[in-house]
Amino acid sequence: MNVALIILLPFLGAVLPALMIRSGRDACATVTGAINALALALLLAHAPEVLSGGSVRADWSWISRLGLNIQFSIDALGLLFGTIILGVGLLVVLYARYYLSADDPMGSFYAYLLLFQGAMIGIVLSNNVLQLLVFWELTSLSSFLLIGFWGHSPAGRQGARMALTITGGGGLALIAGLLLLGKIVGSYELTTILASGDVVRASPLYPLILGLILLGCFTKSAQFPFHFWLPHAMAAPTPVSAYLHSATMVKAGIYLMARLWPVLSGTELWFYVVTFTGLVTMLLGAVIALFKDDLKGVLAYSTVSHLGLMTMLLGFSSPLAVVACMLHLVNHATFKAALFLNTGIIDHETGTRDISLLGGLRKYMPATAICAVLAAASMGGLPPLNGFLSKEMMLEEAAHRSFAGSAWLLPVAVTVASVCSFAYSLRYVTDVFFGKPRQKYPQGLQDPGIGLWLSPTLLVALVILIGLFPETMLGRPVRMAAAAAIGGEVPKFYLALWHGVTPALIMSGIAIGAGALLLLAYPLAHRGWNSLPRVAAKPMFDFGIASLAGLSKQVTGRLHNSSLQRYLFVTLVASLLVGGITFAQHWPTFASGTRSVLPTNPVILLAWVLLIAGCILVVKMHANRLVALLLVNLIGLMTSLIFVYFSAPDLALTQISVEVVTLILMLLALYFLPKHSLLEATRAIRVRNGLLSIIIGLAMGGLTWAMLTRDFDSISNYYWEQSLPGSGGRNVVNVILVDFRGFDTFGEIMVLGIAALIIFALLDGLLNGPMRRHMLTWTSGEQYSPTRHPLVMVVVTRLMLPLSLMVAAFIFLRGHNEPGGGFIAALVVSIALIMQYMASGFGWAARRVRVDYHALIGGGVLIAAATGITAMVFDRPFLTSGFKHFHWPVGDFELSSALAFDLGIFMTVLGGVMLALAQFSKLGEEITGEQINEAPMDYPPGKATVSATPLAQGAKRAGHGQPKGLPANNPNQDERI
């Protein structure tokens, strides 16, 4: 738990700064720092154990079958990285408090920073590669937020996007690579993978795996040719650059290469690819850094160069080179972060970080100057600072290594890189802090307050201490980390400034001398550099992105011509093909079914003839929509007859009542929609569609036939047998609905309720949204009967209402034992109610409805849920039903908890159906602009006049060209017409 807490702390803590910012910026920074310090303390608490050769592990199984478990482990490598991440993090938190201005949203800054920190620490402590991938992607995402923190500047946004694209793209490759790696090894656990190096290297997939994983590492660690995102990411606030782009995130690639070193290294391929990439990156970065004028640009390219150095060391495949890499990792984090923070101070105090505008700063800011000089000297590789140590080790390793058959290529190349490295480090010092000021500095320019200088000073102190006492400071951690990385013993070595006159010392001397000379000849070199053809990465990147976007647009444009008919056609053909191919594959073994068929019944034959005739006619006459609607209803009724005949009374009841409700709904819709379709499809298209439909129909019919003529084993016997003892119901279909599969039904009534709410919202938008104006000027253009609320209909529906309600109650109560139930009862009630709307008009009826349909839907779902939860109160699983027999005057009803569930179904279905239908009728009433009638029917018996006579409204409908509100439609004048 302790281990997981180190990772969890920053993630959980990320909420706090966002909240604490209300209490001021100090509180916000303090809480962030406290979280960070706590995580660091937890990590360091494991240090004694880990540094004495042990490792701490914490495992939780999650989806073990997929190899996805939560596994953390702290070994020396993780400890080294983790200490850098949390240690530098703490300094950056302190620094950022004073760096950010009062306008910057500091709460979100610290929240992002902690998110990033958690992701980063997650990478280095993960013992499962899948989990590592998740953290890996999280660093890309959180760094996107941090780089783009100043979202108002285009450079910030573009830099953030570029970093995300490059590292995210590399992340995709890494996912593929690690998945393949896990597949070969048979486990995603890092410890297991590390022990299977031989298997991996012998695998034919090794080159592919290596390529993919290296792609991930190289993009993350800004290796050539992906190095260009790092300088652009410098648009980030300087604390972010110091943290992400020198000390931590860019080292993630180095970490992973070091981590997988025992598995992937040792081959020719590894040596050449990694060494070459590192070497090129190191050289390129060092040369470009020399000619940059932006201080952060210098540091960015210098970082690229140093990352190349570490990559190259890992490529050497020698244990001592790994030691050098580990040592340089720490050293680089200290001096580079110090330099970044120093640059931030310069930028903060002078308002610029352009070298050509700076100079002579040592007079104004002596403390800053001392810090910068020491850190830069370390970067340039001067003794007795820590940069010298690791650079010596690197030179020593490179001096004895031949590359591509040449013994001098590597030594020369690294010496050239060192020359440039020394030159730009020197330039950072001389051109910024010495010489004459090149511009007028702000009044009162001086060293900043302690908040800003403390962090870089502490780092510089480390630079000196490590340089002077390397063995004491870093001997053990580096030795153990390297041992953990290579997975074995590290050869004996001793960290010291003086090793005698070695090739490395000579190379160092050359680098310092030539570097100083190079800077003396800087104007000349600069002119030479400027005359070289420039390969700018950003335009290329932008062009690449633009062409990708263009390509994707083209492809999308071809696939998506926004014709729904075409999509549907393609979908249908595709599904037909899938089924057809499968069928064809099994064709040789196909045998017709042996199940005996039932004899034909003449009544069903008649229904069948009607159904088939309906299908043919609806296709022929679908242009006349009213006829088509009636034909579909005929087909629906025939289907319910089939249900009745084949022992499904519940289905038949449901189908009939749904049929009625659907008919009403479609008639309502048809009031608005055109009554006739134009036959606009060409003959060829109609023939094509017809052929496709016939083939699909034949396929479905054939499938049904094949299924019906085969015997099968049903699982339903269980339900049949358990229905009475388990739920106390005799109607097994209903028992399955409300009990056995109650959870499904619960979901389904929710879907229905949601559908009804969407319908309400859609129509409400039409009624009250911007479309209202259009809608109110719309007229159907049809002539309707002038009688709106016919007497006969009103009387009959009124009489039917109590009868229907009683039938519904009966159907509802018997549902558990006889055909019936909540679904059907709800439909019957809705039909009875909607008839009232139809007979007397929406407005009239709506005034008399005291139930809120929304509440009915919600109440139904709640009752159903409460029924289920009640079972849990009695320590049974969700929706277990209890029941008891009761003798009622009208019969022997069961009183079961399933009845309450059925009540929930009833309410939701009723509410849903009524909400949809009522809203629709409301639309119709609004659109015709009719007055709400006071009386339930047009000519109430015993009353001579009514306020709104149907004649006037009939006239208005007939004269649909007339705008509303004209005197002719004024109800007050009706009597004169």
Add this chain to the structure above:
Amino acid sequence: MEFLVAAAVMAMTAAGVYLLLAARTFTVVIGLTLLTYATNLFLFSSGRLAINQPDIITDLASPHADPIPQSLVLTAIVIAFGMTALILVMSVRGFFESGGDHVDLLDTSGPADQEHP
């Protein structure tokens, strides 16, 4: 008898698919309804056909129709109603928004552009 059911599924599917491929919303809704019938009947028949054997327990040993497809189809009918209602409302809304009842909202002949005299 089985052949009749299979043929009914065939006819309703074919008619449904044909109408579904039409360009006008109401026709599509009609086609969808037909396809729903066909699918429900198909699902129902996966329990095989049985006559006079409703799933009402009078005698546990007596033969009975398969109740599972029945209960599945029962909810399917109700859900299909919800879906039909939703798509109908969408077509009405689309009609008012676009001015036509083309499925791709291509028309410009309906109320949205209809100027009042």
